[in-house]
Amino acid sequence: LPLLAAPKPQEELIMYLSATHGAISAVLLTERGTAQTPVYFISRALQGPKLNYSPMKKLVLSLVFAAKRLRRYFQAHPIAVITDQPIKQVMSRPDAAGRLQKWSIMLGEHNITYIPRTSIKGQILTDFLNEIPNNASQGASVAGTQEEPWTLFTDGSSCVDGSGAGLILTNPDGVEFTYALRFQFAASNNEAEYEALIAGLRIATQVGVKNIQANVDSKLVANQVLGTYVAKEDNMIKYLEIAKGLV
Template identity: 40%
Template structure:
């Protein structure tokens, strides 16, 4: 009788090890059959395991997307975005952490290959964090930054001075406009 091996404990690396495995498994009268379609097999195993819970329901709904007014009826979860820019002797960079409602963390670190001041690094962190959030399909966002200047400029409390700062401000506001709702908060 032949059984496909479901779990590989150790991948043999040489013919000597293969012989040892053959001796070890020989007492069980097993025959090795390679599994070529592991992805398809994993899906089939999953379906069999949860077959009683599915009760004829499809795993993937096959219907067009609901209209926008239907989507508005359902509350969208609030995600939290933590951003921080840094400049030191080693260069400039940004740290970004996007936290879902369930507590999953998506972390990103960016090293800038251009000159940046502390404020530019903070803006870069915010802008890249907003871009990542949009790519993840986030609709409602609470963004937290330790830069009082950037938070107040984006929220409209402070004026942006200088052409580069104004470009950063417009870019951040343009990205924020693509969300359903964004709250930008300053944290210590």
Template identity: 40%
Template sequence: MHGVKLNPGKCVFGVEGGKFLGYLVTQRGIEANPDKIQAIQQMREPQTIREVQQLTGRMAALNRFISRARDRGLPFFRILRNIKNFRWTEECHQAFQELKSYLAHPPLLSKPEPGESLLLYLATSTAAASAVLTKDQEGIHRPVYYTSHVFQGVEGRYSLMEKLILALVSAARKLRPYFLAHPIVVLTDKPLGSLLQKGTGSRMIKWSYELNEFELEYRPRTAIKAQVLADFLMEYDPEEEKKNNDPEEWTMFVDGSATTSQVGEG
């Protein structure tokens, strides 16, 4: 009636699961394609720039399954910034082994029900802002999608609060279809909602305006009952918070003027 034509060779019916858009979709949820995981597991440690590029490309194909993907891949991306001086460091070796270990047991991603509220956890480090969208399944928060954004330029000098809001904004951009179709509960112990509502500064006003189209609610974080989320980067980096809490330094400029009672400061 609608003129739709199907290729019988590409259609399957009455099955409990199968590959769809490069993933394995089953009754249990969404699983990473084993072929894409094996492509990394079977790699030797990169010995050339091209092999590092292959590694980061294969990671990108699995990003939605990888917690803190940008943090995990940071040593590899540092190599690509200086392609004329390839150097595989101990940090790279460690990151490569940890990536393989993580992918040996990749998380199973849950499928949201239409209209149900989804929960968002935020995390930040000195290098990246990350988030994980989850759903509540019998009191346990199951991951739906991981996102990660590496800081560019001045973003690395943002305050802790700004980095967390950037994690939220980046997740909203990446997961726009989810944010439009579901109420999103942001689980955080930081006053992000209040900061966005006040909208002080052009950057905060821009972010607030961008997030206004979504149905967002902010709630305090509770105890994490799923190990896959317990392993997710904590909401803040203790060293980062310590740095941001250091007393602000002021510089005083004296113009040299004076009166009978005091000197001037300007």
């Protein structure tokens, strides 16, 4: 997994969860001032009996998966799970089923708090705006055919040292392919996001992916691709045309 931002010792980390019919995901972030910066993205395709879990149970499973996969972070940092779902209440019910009870005990080893999600600071990852979507097409994701989807996470950024991007492409079996890009030109944050999205879609095309859910770290880019926002600047129009040509 690529390290996108290094958390400080004992710094509280923020986690967003997502559960769809066929996959669970989580994003771990740091929050400094008004900025939330990704530390890790993780995603796993669901198979077999897990596909029949209830939406709430899948969401709890995404937290359990994150706690196991990112155990060293859960052990070294307090974790604030930002959620609009009653995860804690579901696990603490006296009549909780055996599996939920087991998960509750396992998660109880860590310093986890649950914070109601009343608003999102900026645009984290559009896939996480709906923790439990009503259907697979909900949220700011772009999907192709009905084959099992691959998942693309992008994080493009611009700073004084230059522009770059990180990509995580995950196949339906949960195998992750990671890429780091460095641009040889100055780019704004939105331009860097478009560059990252286009690079990720091109890589997916090259390996024959027919169905992909692309998640970007820019509200502007996400909504332009979805058609919610109109691209007005010449550079944004060109980027949008290229991105749509790859979807």
